[in-house]
Amino acid sequence: MNSNSILEESYIDKSNIKVDCILKCLEDKCSKYREAKGDSKVVKINTFDVSNGNGYVSRILKTTIFFDDIKKEPFICVIKIPSAENFVKLFSGTTGKFDEDWECMKLKSLVMFHNNELKFYKKMSQKIGEMALPLCYGGFDIIIGSQDGAIIMEYLTSSSGCISSHETLNIFQVQSVLNELLKLHVYSITTGKQKKKIFKHKYGKEHSKLYVSLFNSHWESIKNVLPEQLINELDGTYKKYIEHYINIYHYYIYKLPYISGNYSVLCHGDLWINNLMYKRNLKGCLTNDIYAIIDWQTVYEGSIGVDLARLLVQCTSPEDRHEVETNLLPKYYEDFKKNSSLNDKDFNMTYDMFIHNYNICLIDQAFHNIIMISLLITEIQKNENDYNFNAKKEALCLRLYCNLKDAFEKLEKIGTEFLNEIKI
Known part of the structure; x- marks a missing residue:
């Protein structure tokens, strides 16, 4: 197996989403990626959590994709990976049924939040006339027990901020x-x-x-x-x-x-x-x-x-x-x-x-x-x-x-x- 195949069979940062799946989404749905890549091959992918672990229901990974043609600029996008770590912190100390069924509620909420957002980007975002929304390049639902879920989006921080x-x-x-x-x-x-x-x-x-x-x-x-x-x-x-x-x-x-x-x-x-x-x-x-x-x-x-x-x-x-x-x-x-x-x-x-x-x-x-x-x-x-x-x-x-x-x-x-x- 060559180095490119090994990379594509690897996974995105602590998830079970394969790099190959991410690259296919970008190839299919992102003209800027196709233009940046051209005929070259992907040789390395770096991810960095720009949310610093502070996202309540996801980790926001700034993802930099490098090509074998060193003259080409790396392509940068964002991958949102569902995570309940801070969701747990927010609701810690509450009382009642939420605590009793915590694991079930936590997972149910995470699935709902992630799949809901992906559905919005896929089905609605381009139909609302010229509304200021981030570009979405596709993604994957959470499937409990088999797929962690991910949303691939444009990197906004270079041109905007909060x-x-x-x-x-x-x-x-x-x-x-x-x-x-x-x-x-x-x-x-x-x-x-x-x-x-x-x-x-x-x-x-x-x-x-x-x-x-x-x-x-x-x-x-x-x-x-x-x-x-x-x-x-x-x-x-x-x-x-x-x-x-x-x-x-x-x-x-x-x-x-x-x-x-x-x-x-x-x-x-x-x-x-x-x-x-x-x-x-x-x-x-x-x-x-x-x-x-x-x-x-x-x-x-x-x-x-x-x-x-x-x-x-x-x-x-x-x-x-x-x-x-x-x-x-x-x-x-x-x-x-x-x-x-x-x-x-x-x-x-x-x-x-x-x-x-x-x-x-x-x-x-x-x-x-x-x-x-x-x-x-x-x-x-x-x-x-x-x-x-x-x-x-x-x-x-x-x-x-x-x-x-x-x-x-x-x-x-x-x-x-x-x-x-x-x-x-």
Whole structure:
């Protein structure tokens, strides 16, 4: 067996996916690879985990492919390999059925996330007109017991990057993402009206209970760094409304998208700052223009408020969120209505219904913000000196306070009586 055959029969970094399978995908589906390779042969492949082991459900391998013609530049792509290592860390310490059936739940979630993302790239990504999505060159589903799974994608980091997770997006960066979400939402009620139905939300009662456990755990943790005045103001209201969270979850996931006068849309489901890649300028600095929205593991058919609320709660300052809510969301609704290619008679979502979607999802995301801020504070505490840590901690605590305060005020105004009708 020659050296080239030995390479092709080898496996990609701690997986059972053969190099040969990766190369065949690139040969079939990537014109840039074919152009880079030409008539030469692959002689070496290097992989490097650019996620530094921090990906929750996958390892992101920067993959460099070298050719026997030394005059040719190596070809670089990304291979996503499913991994549950940090998924385990995220949910450690929770209680209930999730712990009892941990191995089964972990594997089931990993399979769902990976196969869902691959299905989205294969079946949907090229059908959503000019949306900023990464190029996918194919991949392999997880088949339990026989195949680990992989997704082969373009390497984005040379031309784009993410804003630091403890920082916030500015108004122009938010608008750039809204432009992309509009394409997704319009597609969902026009040419993608039937196609979106293949992405059904697959979690149930146990998952909402898991969230409550996580919220409570991180709430107790973050109370150690929140100013006492903020704790006194929020703690009682938090305890009052966390009792309703399971019903809130089931309302916005399973009922809200399908009530009369509403439209269900495709939701990214995890639209936070690490999944937003912004273009770099000639000096290498990040701009306000989105390059790609990445990590579509959690895509599903749901409420139009899901991604809007997650974007604004998790990625913006309270001041900018309020400005977007006041000035940009009304315009977003009008653009959604105008671009839906439905006439006024057939388009039956009112602005009040649109904002109801957003408000309910904001309430949900404010609870999720507890986990997000808790994890961010833990992260910066490890990496910053006391002065920088205290400054960043105060900014993060203020974001959480404003998000929770606004959410609780909305819930107080809406009331919880409608949640009593939710059957779980």
